[in-house]
Amino acid sequence: MKLEDLLTKLVEVDSLELENVEVDVEELIMSVKQSMVMLARAAAPQVQRVEQRAEAPAKPEEVSFELPVDTYPGRIEEVTIGATRAEGGTRGYQVKIGGQRTLYLFEGGWVNKPVVSFDVFDMPQPQFPKALREVWSEYWDSPGEWAKEAVKRGADLVTLHLVSTDPKVKDTPVSEAAKTVEEVLQAVDVPLVIGGSGNPEKDPVLFEKVAEVAENERCLLASANLDLDHERIVRAAVKHNHNVLSWVSLDINDQKTLNRLLLKEGLPRDRMVQDPTTAALGYGLEYTYTMIERLKISGLKGESELAFPVSCGVTNAWAAREAWMNVQEWGPREYRGPLWETVNALAVMLAGADIMMMLHPAAVQAVRELIDSLFSDAEDASTLEWLKV
Numbered sequence: 001m002k003l004e005d006l007l008t009k010l011v012e013v014d015s016l017e018l019e020n021v022e023v024d025v026e027e028l029i030m031s032v033k034q035s036m037v038m039l040a041r042a043a044a045p046q047v048q049r050v051e052q053r054a055e056a057p058a059k060p061e062e063v064s065f066e067l068p069v070d071t072y073p074g075r076i077e078e079v080t081i082g083a084t085r086a087e088g089g090t091r092g093y094q095v096k097i098g099g100q101r102t103l104y105l106f107e108g109g110w111v112n113k114p115v116v117s118f119d120v121f122d123m124p125q126p127q128f129p130k131a132l133r134e135v136w137s138e139y140w141d142s143p144g145e146w147a148k149e150a151v152k153r154g155a156d157l158v159t160l161h162l163v164s165t166d167p168k169v170k171d172t173p174v175s176e177a178a179k180t181v182e183e184v185l186q187a188v189d190v191p192l193v194i195g196g197s198g199n200p201e202k203d204p205v206l207f208e209k210v211a212e213v214a215e216n217e218r219c220l221l222a223s224a225n226l227d228l229d230h231e232r233i234v235r236a237a238v239k240h241n242h243n244v245l246s247w248v249s250l251d252i253n254d255q256k257t258l259n260r261l262l263l264k265e266g267l268p269r270d271r272m273v274q275d276p277t278t279a280a281l282g283y284g285l286e287y288t289y290t291m292i293e294r295l296k297i298s299g300l301k302g303e304s305e306l307a308f309p310v311s312c313g314v315t316n317a318w319a320a321r322e323a324w325m326n327v328q329e330w331g332p333r334e335y336r337g338p339l340w341e342t343v344n345a346l347a348v349m350l351a352g353a354d355i356m357m358m359l360h361p362a363a364v365q366a367v368r369e370l371i372d373s374l375f376s377d378a379e380d381a382s383t384l385e386w387l388k389v
Contacts, residue, residue: 069107072300076100077269077308078111079243081157081220082191088216088241092189095156097273097354098309103300105374113375114349116364117157117193117357118150119315122172122180123164129324131337132359143180144187151188153361154368159193159222160184165206166197174206178213185214193220193245193357200228211236220273222311223247226258234265245311247275250287252294252306259305269308273355278312280320281344288312292351309354317344318359338362346370 078099083089095115102109124140126133139146147158160181164172181194194210196203207221221237223245224230237244244267248254255276262272276291292310299307317323323340326333341363345356349367358364 067106070102072102072109072302074300074302074304074307076296076299077272079270079273079309081193081218081243083216083218083241087218089218090185090189091191091217093191094218095191100296100300100352103296103352110375112354113371114354114356115156116154116345116368116371117159117355118147118153118155118364119159119161119357119359120146120150120184121161121163122177123170129318129333129337131324131334132318134334135361136359142183144183147184147188151190154364155190157191157193157355158184158188159195159357161195161197162206162210163195163197165202166199167202168199169197174202174209177206178209181210181213185217191219192217193222193355195222204229204232207233208236211240211242214242215240218242220245220311223275224258224262226254230258230262231265234262234267237271238266238268243271243273245273245275246308248277250277250279250284250291252276252291252298255291255295256303256305259308263305272308273311274306274308275311275313278314278316278344278348280317280323281340281347282320282322285344285347289347289351292348292353296352310348310352311355312345312348312353312357314341314345314348314356314363315359317341338366342366 076098078096080094080096082091082094084091084094087094096112097115099111100109101111120143121140122143125136128136136146136149139149143160147160150158162172162177162180164170165174165177181192185192192214194207194214196206211219211221218241220243221233224233225247233244236242244262246255246258246262248258255274259272259274263269274295276288276295279285279288292312295306295308295310317340318337320340322330323337324333330336338360341358341360345358345363345367349356349371356367358367
């Protein structure tokens, strides 16, 4: 009898009787090592498996798979930023965002790619982290030159932040800020986003003036919020042919309320972009991601007050200490900062963002390459065939 057979039989019995055996000892102790028991247990199913292999294997059932393509009753508004000479402006091209009829690319209802806007400021930014100072300090004394360099480095749009107009900063007069807008418009021919300082008293006056100076350029005025006179901004945008950014602080009910007010005040639906606020990775990015998803899903399901493209201030990533603080254990800052911005951009883009305002050229390059890759694949239907295998 083989050892495996003996061990198998030993495992199957509760007691063992010895016949015709004479033992002359004062005490008899029998022990079975754990390894022998384990070997016995393994031997039994092994014999069974050998018997099973002798049988003909059953033919597997054929299964089919279809992509889970959904249809939606709503549609995200398509918004055009920038006006060419044919439309009465001076921009070299227009940027269209939004227009989605589905949530996912493979569902076939995406119309326009997400786009990247480089941030430009109307005054030097010495408080920038070192990785950003090294890139932009050469240009930040001239917003026009800064904008030119941003275009060279891959900007689809330029966002001009008129932060010096804040009374707590430099209190730059509105008339001087308007000249800065003119300077940038002449320096580059890409569509323009014009941001204020965030001061609730100064911004409405500022936007009235810059809207007039940039008349018919179809800029995006950034931004209207619940804490300032948004009706004045809407009137200026409608009068001088611009778009308006509807900004709230991570509250979907506030977003719905503000959007409703802007529409009631006369802003056309194809002139509104919404910004739910972008929290940085490690500081609440998951809230931003969730809110963008909720905005897009609600809009596609037919909630018209939320069916607008989404803009995200990805540069908020640089507010996270992990992006700039000199901690040796965290790795080199010159890589860590751009990576932090890149991850923030990719997160909001996957959630459904249409515009990503960014700062570091390396981060912009990485994001643009991914956008081009995703959309070139989506345009080639054969690349999705692997999902059906």
